[in-house]
Amino acid sequence: MLGWSLKKVRCPFCGYVDQRVLDSRPSLEGDSVRRRRECTGCGRRFTTFEKAERPRLFVVKRDRSREEFDRDKVMNSLLLACRKRRIPIEDLRAAVQRIERDLFIEADEEVPTQAIGERVLRELRRIDQVAYVRFASVYRDFETLDDFIGIVNDVSGRATIAV
Numbered sequence: 001m002l003g004w005s006l007k008k009v010r011c012p013f014c015g016y017v018d019q020r021v022l023d024s025r026p027s028l029e030g031d032s033v034r035r036r037r038e039c040t041g042c043g044r045r046f047t048t049f050e051k052a053e054r055p056r057l058f059v060v061k062r063d064r065s066r067e068e069f070d071r072d073k074v075m076n077s078l079l080l081a082c083r084k085r086r087i088p089i090e091d092l093r094a095a096v097q098r099i100e101r102d103l104f105i106e107a108d109e110e111v112p113t114q115a116i117g118e119r120v121l122r123e124l125r126r127i128d129q130v131a132y133v134r135f136a137s138v139y140r141d142f143e144t145l146d147d148f149i150g151i152v153n154d155v156s157g158r159a160t161i162a163v
C-alpha cells in the first residue's frame with residue numbers, strides 16, 4: 001500500500017538499525033500502524049507507530065501572500081462557470097479531483113494561483129464549451145479564483161452573464 005513502508009528504525013536500546021517485525025496492526029483509530037519489533041542486535045523488543053502525514057499545499061498569489069489550497073474554491077468556481085448548464089455533478093467532482101491530484105504531484109508544497117486557474121480552464125474546455133468561454137472571459141482578467149467568484153456573483157446579481 002502506498003505510504004506504508006517497512007522502514008528500518010534505530011533500536012532505542014542499542015541503536016542498531018535492523019529489526020524483525022513481529023506484529024503489525026492498525027491503531028484503533030485506523031490512521032496509523034503499530035508495529036512490534038525485535039532488535040536483531042540486542043534482541044530487545046519495542047513498538048513503533050507509523051502515521052501518514054497529510055500533505056499540505058499552499059497557493060501563492062501574485063503579491064506573494066499564501067493560503068492553503070482549498071478544493072471547495074475550485075469546486076465553487078466550476079459550479080459558477082457551469083451554472084444553468086446540464087453537467088452532471090460527478091463530472092465536476094472528477095475534474096476537481098484531477099486538478100487536486102495533479103497539483104499535489106507536480107507542485108512541491110507551493111503552487112502559483114495561475115496554475116490552478118489554467119487547470120480549471122483545461123478541465124472546462126473538455127467538459128463544456130460555454131462554461132469554458134464563460135470562465136476564460138472572466139478569469140483571464142483576474143488574479144485568483146476568489147476574484148472570479150467575486151466578480152461573477154457581482155455581475156449575476158444585476159444581470160445574467162452574457163455568453
Ligand SMILES: [Zn+2]
Binds near residue numbers: 012016042
Ligand atoms: Zn537493540
